[in-house]
Amino acid sequence: MAAKISLTRTLEVGKCMIISHSRPYIDEEDVRAVAEVLASGRIAQGEKVNEFEKALARYVGKKYGVAVSSGTTALHLALLSLGVGSGDEVMMPSYVCSSPYFATLHTGAQPKIADIRLENYNISASTIHPQISSRTKAVIVPHMFGAPAKLAPILELGIPVVEDCAQSLGAEYESDRVGSLGKVSVFSFYATKMITTGEGGMILTDDEKCYARLLEFRDYDRKALAPAKYNYKMTDLQASLGISQLSKLPMFIERRRRISSIYSAAFLELGVQLPKASSESMCVFFRYVIMLHDVNLERIRKKSRANGIFCERPVFKPLHRSFAAVECPNSDKAHDHALSIPLYPSLSEEEIDYVVTRIVKILGSSK
Ligand SMILES: *Cc1c(COP(=O)(O)O)cnc(C)c1O
Numbered sequence: 001m002a003a004k005i006s007l008t009r010t011l012e013v014g015k016c017m018i019i020s021h022s023r024p025y026i027d028e029e030d031v032r033a034v035a036e037v038l039a040s041g042r043i044a045q046g047e048k049v050n051e052f053e054k055a056l057a058r059y060v061g062k063k064y065g066v067a068v069s070s071g072t073t074a075l076h077l078a079l080l081s082l083g084v085g086s087g088d089e090v091m092m093p094s095y096v097c098s099s100p101y102f103a104t105l106h107t108g109a110q111p112k113i114a115d116i117r118l119e120n121y122n123i124s125a126s127t128i129h130p131q132i133s134s135r136t137k138a139v140i141v142p143h144m145f146g147a148p149a150k151l152a153p154i155l156e157l158g159i160p161v162v163e164d165c166a167q168s169l170g171a172e173y174e175s176d177r178v179g180s181l182g183k184v185s186v187f188s189f190y191a192t193k194m195i196t197t198g199e200g201g202m203i204l205t206d207d208e209k210c211y212a213r214l215l216e217f218r219d220y221d222r223k224a225l226a227p228a229k230y231n232y233k234m235t236d237l238q239a240s241l242g243i244s245q246l247s248k249l250p251m252f253i254e255r256r257r258r259i260s261s262i263y264s265a266a267f268l269e270l271g272v273q274l275p276k277a278s279s280e281s282m283c284v285f286f287r288y289v290i291m292l293h294d295v296n297l298e299r300i301r302k303k304s305r306a307n308g309i310f311c312e313r314p315v316f317k318p319l320h321r322s323f324a325a326v327e328c329p330n331s332d333k334a335h336d337h338a339l340s341i342p343l344y345p346s347l348s349e350e351e352i353d354y355v356v357t358r359i360v361k362i363l364g365s366s367k
Pocket residue numbers: 070071072073096097099100142143164166167188189190199200201
């Protein structure tokens with residue numbers, strides 16, 4: 001009764017391949033791992049969750065791991081573990097999804113917005129510094145698109161750092177894995193992240209007090225009524241997939257980096273801004289993001305789509321455009337000019353060739 005699964009789904013419509021913007025990599029080992037737990041009847045939080053927590057903590061280089069239901073609930077608990085609450089402020093970049101914003105609101109604290117640097121789309125000590133006040137209780141530092149933020153100067157600011165590694169599991173900053181340097185670090189295992197559990201997340205920390213708070217808030221059963229608890233648990237079904245996926249992470253990273261160098265070599269002469277290599281870090285290319293300056297981004301996006309290639313703006317809408325009275329010119333620039341080209345480990349060689357050929361043609365003829 002082995003399930004028949006198709007590992008890569010190449011669709012073809014006429015002469016056109018369909019390349020979605022993202023797609024998970026699931027193999028038969030993953031299917032077997034989940035099926036075993038399902039057949040065991042022990043499907044809620046249990047031994048597999050413990051094992052996954054230990055494996056991720058060991059891989060990243062932190063003492064404790066607490067698995068939860070998503071990256072957003074991981075951020076929420078991470079902030080609670082630092083004692084963040086109403087009256088406090090939490091710093092975050094404008095150029096990010098709305099998850100850090102909502103996680104902060106759920107604690108009762110106020111989000112504070114900092115601009116990014118265009119070299120790696122991340123916040124930095126110099127963009128954070130002007131926004132700091134006496135109420136700033138934490139700074140959420142996402143390593144965007146798989147590229148590590150410049151962490152050392154941010155840590156020197158003295159504000160507790162929550163590393164948001166949802167897009168950067170396995171990346172290295174000065175030969176440390178991202179997630180190993182902040183006071184707490186969070187991960188997401190949504191379907192299209194570096195590894196997946198369908199939905200899922202984790203918080204890592206070395207701090208015993210934070211760890212105790214994370215465990216206190218994660219579930220509610222047989223505990224005191226105050227302070228209020230949550231049910232943010234991960235299941236063994238998900239954790240078994242996470243363990244299986246983590247064993248493939250080195251291959252995922254290798255494939256992502258290889259595809260990125262194929263793209264960069266092919267796009268070199270097109271006059272677009274390619275991802276910048278950094279001497280102090282190792283990028284895992286969660287996204288391959290280029291900046292298009294002299295062309296209409298929407299036109300390129302539509303033309304790619306007509307060719308079956310689903311390129312996207314990598315961030316839906318910079319946060320400062322919706323609520324903050326702070327100017328973020330670099331986030332605006334990134335939003336107006338950045339385009340993410342499909343890159344993920346389940347792309348076949350044929351699909352990679354197809355993307356290269358069509359994108360070169362589309363960008364080459366758009367001048
Ligand atoms: C995906 C993501 C999140 C949220 O993770 P979910 O599992 O979708 O809740 C948070 N921060 C960043 C940078 C992300 O990419």
